[in-house]
Amino acid sequence: MNPLSNIAVTVNNDPIAIVPNSVSYTEGFGEQNMRAASIGGASVESVYTDDLETFFSMVKFEVYPDIDMVKLIRGWKSSRNQNTVVLTGTSDGKTFRRTFKKAGIVGNYEVALGSDTTVEIEFQSAAAV
């Protein structure tokens, strides 16, 4: 078994050079609640509900802050939620692909400038497909 460690990141059809091992995402299944409903006699039934407010995905990665990249990030931010992020990779002869549509950088991202600095970019998007 070989874990997925060599992921390619594409934003709006452009391949992005990222810091290795910096990619992570959430599937967008959201959070669920498990509560108890009393039915008498010290018995309970479980009540399982979806918290639809959390049915979004997050995808984040780090990049190096060169001039072209800083310009690209500004473009992603100003595009609001009109970005598409795609992660692809292969492992054990199988292909991995996740697409994050309607993605936007909702946070106030920080550009650290220096010889050994990186910029962490986090997109919020519709649930990954």
Place this chain on the structure above:
Amino acid sequence: MEVIYTLEENQLLYAKDGDEVQAEFITLFAPSSKQLKHTTFLKQSFFRALNSLQGDSKAEESTEQPEMKAGDLMAMLYMSDVDMNVVLLTAIELFKSGVALVDGEQRLTSPILDTMSQNDLELMTGTYLVNFTLASVLAKTKKI
């Protein structure tokens, strides 16, 4: 001058306005001196193929046709001694250099090309060669 290549297989996806949409055609543009490295290699490959097929009646017939089709051209290249791996990889680099737009609006990048079928890549390469790179040789240009 531009030429429209209509995709044969519906599997080319690209990002547009935050969604992923299926491409229907590729708009091809004439090369400039920026693409010299790629176009000269492709043109040279064609003439090498022609040379290696000299004496072959099929090759002679195909070069005499006034309306050479993309498929015929690619078949001729495949029948020759030309290394088709290098030809197609050069064509990929050429398309990525800015002479191809997906649905006439999105630059063809490597992630998009990765999802293109081999059949479409070959036919699009043939279309480009017939209409641009070899247009003067084949005495055929097409305006759309």
